[in-house]
Amino acid sequence: MSIDPEIAPQPKRLVWQEATVVAITIATPRVKIFRLRPVAWQGFTAGQHVDLRLTAPDGYQAERSYSIGSAPDRSGEIDLVIDLIDDGEVSPFFHAVVEIGDTIEMRGPIGGHFIWRAEDGGPLLLVAGGSGLVPLMSMLRYRSDAAPDIPAALVLSARREGEMIWREELLSRDRDEAGFHLFATVTRDVPATPGIHHGRVNAGLIASALARLPAPPKTIFICGATPFVDAAADLALAAGIPFERIRTERYGG
Numbered sequence: 001m002s003i004d005p006e007i008a009p010q011p012k013r014l015v016w017q018e019a020t021v022v023a024i025t026i027a028t029p030r031v032k033i034f035r036l037r038p039v040a041w042q043g044f045t046a047g048q049h050v051d052l053r054l055t056a057p058d059g060y061q062a063e064r065s066y067s068i069g070s071a072p073d074r075s076g077e078i079d080l081v082i083d084l085i086d087d088g089e090v091s092p093f094f095h096a097v098v099e100i101g102d103t104i105e106m107r108g109p110i111g112g113h114f115i116w117r118a119e120d121g122g123p124l125l126l127v128a129g130g131s132g133l134v135p136l137m138s139m140l141r142y143r144s145d146a147a148p149d150i151p152a153a154l155v156l157s158a159r160r161e162g163e164m165i166w167r168e169e170l171l172s173r174d175r176d177e178a179g180f181h182l183f184a185t186v187t188r189d190v191p192a193t194p195g196i197h198h199g200r201v202n203a204g205l206i207a208s209a210l211a212r213l214p215a216p217p218k219t220i221f222i223c224g225a226t227p228f229v230d231a232a233a234d235l236a237l238a239a240g241i242p243f244e245r246i247r248t249e250r251y252g253g
């Protein structure tokens with residue numbers, strides 16, 4: 001049996017290495033996507049993250065985790081999506097200072113719980129708040145390449161339509177992929193696009209997503225800021241999803 005290197009088990013010892021910034025994309029007014037090429041990269045599983053480390057001239061170091069948004073592939077490059085936290089330490093540095101050609105210290109991939117492989121099966125219910133979309137997008141992109149028959153629904157909350165990361169891609173996947181359904185909602189303005197809801201993720205939106213799946217979800221992945229994840233996990237439990245099917249990733253805040 002051959003093992004696909006992209007989903008092979010990762011070595012346990014994590015080492016810091018350099019990664020070169022090969023592209024930077026402005027995704028929304030507060031979000032930039034950094035494409036990194038690590039020196040030595042062995043692939044990853046959808047849902048995993050990496051740690052980045054910054055070192056100041058006086059030796060002070062700051063480490064933060066960032067999920068991988070691209071699908072597992074053999075390009076040797078990964079996309080990290082950094083949401084600007086105004087009073088933060090690391091995210092403003094990436095937004096204001098980091099340029100194409102810079103090298104960043106990185107280690108990973110990391111994470112064995114919040115991951116999905118095609119052989120794990122479905123249906124999948126994905127619930128994202130803001131940049132919590134990132135690891136779920138990796139799963140969705142991978143799913144459409146590797147297992148498009150596995151049904152999936154994404155419940156996505158953003159502040160405004162213009163702050164929805166990968167908005168166009170998500171809308172076209174919703175339109176074109178038979179097994180994928182998007183339930184997007186914006187909390188701070190009235191959506192212009194038909195089908196996008198207004199308000200917070202609530203029991204009704206979770207029920208609508210569940211109703212579009214042909215069977216109860218095998219796994220539900222919830223990701224975002226801590227209060228969002230806690231609220232969404234409560235809604236999932238209230239909707240009758242067993243505790244052991246719910247996986248969460250909290251970004252802080």
Ligand SMILES: Cc1cc2nc3c(=O)[nH]c(=O)nc-3n(C[C@H](O)[C@H](O)[C@H](O)COP(=O)(O)OP(=O)(O)OC[C@H]3O[C@@H](n4cnc5c(N)ncnc54)[C@H](O)[C@@H]3O)c2cc1C
Nearest residue numbers: 064065066067081082083087088089090091134251252253
């Ligand atoms: C596994 C994992 C994956 C992550 N993936 C991503 C990702 O893909 N994209 C991304 O942008 N971030 C992600 N994060 C969050 C990221 O690691 C940092 O916490 C974030 O970028 C803020 O760092 P900072 O140094 O700018 O702010 P800090 O200096 O750490 O914090 C400044 C202030 O902002 C608050 N704060 C920190 N994080 C958040 C948040 N997420 N929401 C609201 N307030 C917050 C803090 O409580 C503090 O008051 C992830 C976190 C984890 C644990």
